[in-house]
Amino acid sequence: MVADKSSSPSANEVIAQLVAHRRAFKAFLASRVGNEADAEDLLQNGLVKALSRADEIKDGEKAVAWFYQLLRNAIIDHVRSRHAAATRDDRWAAETAILADDVEVDRQICACVERLLPALKPIHADLIRRVELQGESVAQAAGALGMTPNNASVTLHRAREELRRKFVRFCGDCRCLNVCDCA
Structure with missing residues (x-):
């Protein structure tokens, strides 16, 4: 009711x-x-x-x-x-x-990134190379490039996004990094 x-x-x-x-x-x-x-x-x-x-x-x-x-x-x-x-x-x-144990995958990824760096803006390529490939801290890379750490952090974020877009365009949307066949 x-x-x-x-x-x-x-x-x-x-x-x-x-x-x-x-x-x-x-x-x-x-x-x-x-x-x-x-x-x-x-x-x-x-x-x-x-x-x-x-x-x-x-x-x-x-x-x-x-x-x-x-x-x-x-x-x-x-x-x-x-x-x-x-x-x-x-x-x-x-x-x-x-992936951490697979040196070959690391080498292949680094090779892909190295091939794509010239397609990025020069400052983006420099930051990616220093921070991601050479292992510098953002603050160290900022000092070497004459930037503030905050500006370098923002620029690095943009560089990663630009690299991601180029990577997808170049290698395809390979979410499993060990199947990249761009070599």
């Missing part, structure tokens, strides 16, 4: 009910996500969502149950997000370890 509009609780009444159960909600979340900080974040985000949708609740007695369901969904999203991030980090670490 649908409650008529006159018996519907106001948004303020719904929020007051939810705030009254705040400790129980946080304990519920903390027991499922494993730490207080994540539980607090999920609770705050849930309360914001509840505030924006509080006028949709027709029966004030069901507000707490509705909010628990909202929190369950938030937990599922949180766990999925954490799992995806962990998987992505694990894959990155494995690929980095493989």
Whole structure:
């Protein structure tokens, strides 16, 4: 049976009910996500969502149950997000370890970069050569090139972007660097 509009609780009444159960909600979340900080974040985000949708609740007695369901969904999203991030980090670490040990890949990448440097602006090529290929710090390269470290950092960022665009144009969009066939 649908409650008529006159018996519907106001948004303020719904929020007051939810705030009254705040400790129980946080304990519920903390027991499922494993730490207080994540539980607090999920609770705050849930309360914001509840505030924006509080006028949709027709029966004030069901507000707490509705909010628990909202929190369950938030937990599922949180766990999925954490799992995806962990998987992505694990894959990155494995690929980095493989690439770090592969001297041939490093040599091939450096050769590709060296071939592309003349196509960059001279200052960009100098910064890439010094920082990325020769291992100088940004501050050292800045001093050698008569720049401030801050300006060198910004210019290096732009140089990397320019190099990336040239690399993609020259070698293709090879995200796995060890398949570059531009030699």
